[in-house]
Structures are given as structure tokens and as C-alpha cells.
Amino acid sequence: MTRLEISDVTKRFDSPGGEVVAVNDLSLTVDDGEFLVLLGPSGCGKTTTLRMIGGLEEPSEGEITFDDIRVNDVKARNRDVAMVFQDFALYPHMTIEQNLGFGLEREDNDLSSAEITETVHDVAEMLGISDLLDKKPASLSGGQKQRVALGRAIVREPRLFLFDEPLANLDAQLRKSMRTEIVELQSEMGITSAYVTHNQEEAMTIADKIAILRDGELQQLGMPSEIFNEPTNLFVAQFVGSPDMNIFDAKMTDEGETYRVELADSSFTIPAELLPADVDTSEVTVGFRPQDLFLNASSARVQGHGGPVLESSVRVIEPLGTEAIVHAEAADGDITATITQFHEIVEGEAIEFTIAPEHVYIFERETERLIKGRLGSETSETGTTSEVEV
């Protein structure tokens, strides 16, 4: 049971090219039993943050505490954390059973060898690898090896689980099933966890809370739905959600009851009550999630409520089963939409997309900060479904 707190932590490295600030003034907390995902592009400081939590790297500034006790000076092996990395090196000459029990034997605990065997067998059963216990790592598949690596972390019942892209080497199918397993195990055991990935979909599906990093700086800390609906800035908005958000430069003017938003070749209105009272900028960037776009012909419910209508020509339809990603050309720029009514259209056809004003994102152009996010509790956290209720 551990509450993790990182306060004003900065990490600098000396490198031949000069000093590198890998993590810059980072503060965040992970409550007891919570699953935090550190998300961001390559080089943004995810691994460095995780290594500082685990004690493999020392902060240049700031403090890390476990349950309000400072651990900066506590050695990694005394922090009682278990780490699972991408290259989950197992000991090749040991059997799976020995690999699983090794950490426990080495640890300063009062367990008898019979107790260790029992713990190892329990964990093996939990992970469905009981039949592998007598084998050596070389004869296991990638997924089986990763399961053993997880098992090695689990048997110790640590205060914290730290995962660094643990599923990166697995195929897509296995990734999905393993990440479900990790979430189930973590919530069953109630062990506070920090999980690094640059895969936004993975982050959205497994996290209680996501921390988005960019160039070593925290952009946003929030629940997946908050990050999706209320991204603090354009960077976060474009980093989460798939396909990418459609964005357009626009001009916004106050017309009293409504704001008028002018794109290059079209304009639409947004009811003033959907925007904060103190908007004082006219240069904006507007964003539309592909899942929020509807074919105009089939969205009578959206019509009559203002909001954009985008005339476009269908370029490519990529069917995905029950829905399709449609790429279209509009005068204002290219549009990507995820729609279910794709059987009604063909490539080359002229169509109109509409979007409810509630679902339009608006950012201040210069600072890229969010002015208006996406309203509506109807969005699933992965953003793959949406129903317009206006």
C-alpha cells in the first residue's frame, strides 16, 4: 500500500553535446493502488522518470516520496519496487520455477523454501504458466517469457510495480490480451503502478490516470476521459485519439448569443454558453475528432444547432468492419472521419460532414492552449464510439 509522490523533480545528464534536461520540474502523485501511465513521444523523459522512482537514477533536484517518506537516498534494492522492462531478461540456465523464485530467495525475508515454492506455484497458476515451471526460458514463446517476467515481479508483492514498455516486443494480439491481464492483476493485487508507453491507445485503455510528457515537462495529468475531452493544449489533443484530430486555423468573432468561427472557406456558429466568458482572442485553431463527424444526410439531429457543415469529396474509404475511416478533401483542408454509415457513400462522391457544436475543440492559436473542450459523457474513453445527443 503505497502513495507515490514526485515533487519538483528535475534530472539533468551531462552528455558530449552539453547538458540534457531529461525531466524538467515534474510534480505528480499516484494514490495508493492507482495505475498511472506515463505517456509521450520518444525522448520525452518517461524512462528517466521511471528509473528515478525505482532508484536506478538520482534526481538532480526535487524529492520522491513513498507514503510521505523521502526515498531519494534509498538504494534501489531497498525500495521494494518491482520493475518489468521491454527486454525482460530471464536467467537462461535456470528453470522457470527458479526464475520465479530467485528474487524471493535473494530477498531478506523469513520465507522457508517450502513457502517460496508455494508462492511461486500460486503465481504461476494465476498467470496460467504452471505447465512451464520445469522448462528453460529458451523453449518459451515471447508471450510466455513476458508472462514469466510479470510473474517474477508479482511473487515479491512489492510496494510499487514499474513497467517500461513491457509489451513492446509482442505482436498486436498478444499485446492486447497481456495488457488486459496486467490491469486485472494490478487491480486484484491493489499495487500502485507506473507504466511507461508511447502508445496512446494502450494508455487510454489501461490507465486510471495518464501523465503526458513533452520534452521532459508534464503537459497534463488526468483520467483518460479528461485527457480526451479536455486536453490542456493542442499537443495533448493531437497525441491522444486515433485517427488524429482534424485541425484547422480559424478566426472567431463574438456575435452576442453566438461566436462565429470562420475557416478558410466556410463558417459556423457556436452558442456563446459553450465558451468561457473571458475569451479575448480571435486567432484560433479548431479541432474535430474523426469519431465526432457525421454524414450530414443521416444526422438530422445535429442540424439546426449551428456547428460546422463541411463540404468535401471522398478520397479513400478504409473499412474496419462495423465502421470505416473516410479520408476526404474539403476546401478548408483534408478531413478524416470515422463513420458507421460508410456503405452509403463511394469514393469520389461529394458529401457533407456535420459536427455538433458541443464536440468542437477550440485552441488559442498562439499559445495552443485549450479554450473549449469536448462536452458530453457519451464518449467512450477510447473515443471509438459516439452518439450525438443534442
Ligand SMILES: Nc1ncnc2c1ncn2[C@@H]1O[C@H](COP(=O)(O)OP(=O)(O)OP(=O)(O)O)[C@@H](O)[C@H]1O
Ligand atoms: N544516461 C543518459 N545520458 C545522457 N542523456 C540521457 C541519458 N538517459 C537519457 N538521456 C536523455 O534524456 C532524454 C529522455 O530520455 P528517456 O530515455 O527518459 O526518454 P523516453 O521518453 O523513455 O524515450 P523512449 O520512448 O524513446 O524510450 C533523452 O533526450 C535522452 O537522450
Ligand SMILES: [Mg+2]
Ligand atoms: Mg524509454
